Amino acid sequence: MGREKDFDKHFRNRLFDYEENAPVHVWEQIQHGMKMQKSKRQRSIFIRIAASFALLLSFASGYYLATSESEKKPTFSVIPDKVEALKPGRIVVEPIKQASLLPVPKKENKAIRSNSEESDEAITKSVLAEITQREFAIPEKLQSKISKHIANQFVQPVLVYDGRGLQALVLPVENDEKKPDFKWLLGGSFAPGQAYHQKKPEEYSGQFEYSDVKSLNTVYSGMLQFGLQLNQRVSVHSGLAYAQLNHSSQLAIAGVTNVFNQNTSVGTILTVLPKDLVSMEDIHGTSGTDNNIVYGQFNQMLGYMELPLMAKYKIIDRKLDINLHGGFLAGYLLSNNSDFRYRDEITDLGPTSGIHKSSFTTMAGLSADYPLFGNLSVSLEPSVKYHLVQIGSNNSFKPVIFNIFTGLNFTF
């Protein structure tokens, strides 16, 4: 023991404070890197401000569109003395009959005014005779001014005689037909993505990072979903989703051994293989190898079946709808595997131990829906997903995943 200590001491005494001239260009590169970082930070601040403005703008436009549409609703402040109520009905934008009721044509008004012998009651009755159907047409010239918010609404028409002429007004009322307003939705989507898990320099645990910010970690997700449109703007969604987290390292090094024991940032892989991971022939027959090793590719794959519960809120209700969505996904670990690839040979290394069987994630994002034909629409949903519970039992690995879902939806 003493001998070993002496041996170590030689190296410690001579090498702990060992100094060597650093190349001059290193400082230049550090300086350049810091300048780049500064401009990147400035750019990132600008992007954040721009994104905040964009978000604010989309909320403001959503609010404006929602309120301006409600402002277009007919308002009725004065109910004159002589009022005749009709049966309630639904407003349609296309003319359904010759007789336009909103408002009563001017010539008819003139006729009413000129014919002073006819009592108001008689005039009212004659017009009422025309208004027997349960649907009320909007005159063509007014159609462009009627937003789709009022179209299809259930209204109570009211005939008003205010001394100058006869007016027909509509008052929105509760639908007495008890017809459900909600719609169902079926959809499917696919999303490639990227996962990140950033660590501070002082936090390095020494484990191979499953998701270091500098390495590429792909995520593939697919989702089959059904939804229920509760009203014009709000819908809830569920279904079945599959998400696969992949970690791949091209710099993997392996040597002649049949016992594979490796810690990664999500768990440990310990496998006894039936043969050596890399054969001695490979080692000696390959140029570019270093000592007793070869460079290959190491892959870790974790597949989750997930049950989503999401809500969507339409912020812009146009041909291209813009929605905000968010919710939670409960997942079950369906597959857990790893392998080493060298040349064309793939060696299965088995599962990573210590991985939780279940996952719990939250997801939020924006989505754009564009109608294709009939009830079919195409959607694009950039989303951010975050693992609320760490993936493995012995680590703090909770990746943030960026996905862009693309898919088709069918409403009925």
Place this chain on the structure above:
Amino acid sequence: MEIPQHILSACKKGDAKSQKLLYDLLARKMFGVCMRFTRDYSEAEDVLQEGFFKVFQNLKYFDNKGSFEGWVRKIMVNTSLEKFRKQNFLYPVSDISEYDEVDNISDALSGMTEKELLQMVQALPPQYKTVFNLYAIEGYNHQEIAKLLGISEGTSKSNLSRARGLLQQMVKKYMSWQNMKEIG
């Protein structure tokens, strides 16, 4: 080495001249650390550059409680380890048999220059080199090394013992080469 407080404060504010001064004060020593953990000059250069970049990025987190040089050294070691992890993913434990003890090793080591000692350490296989550097030179214990490298304490101990064995073999070769030189 004590770094004056006003230099650190100016560096935290992003003053380029003070940053250059700080770099000049520490670069030689830190390059020595990087050389020990890496295979060659160019790899050490990369680590030094990345390490100092991290130092300036994270300077605001330095709380002035401990030695600044020690804090920078720790970042250099961590950066070297990160490089080691990236390049030596899945490095298996090789089956190297125990080596014989070499006599007069202490005398031989005393007769070697720092450069020669460094070259021997650099020539070790990556994992042995890392464990030897951390334990024998940096003063970490096996528990800390195991945590840092994601290996068991037993593996750390066996790596250290094999590193010592390999170094002894190298010293032996050096001694016989010296003898041959003297005879020749």
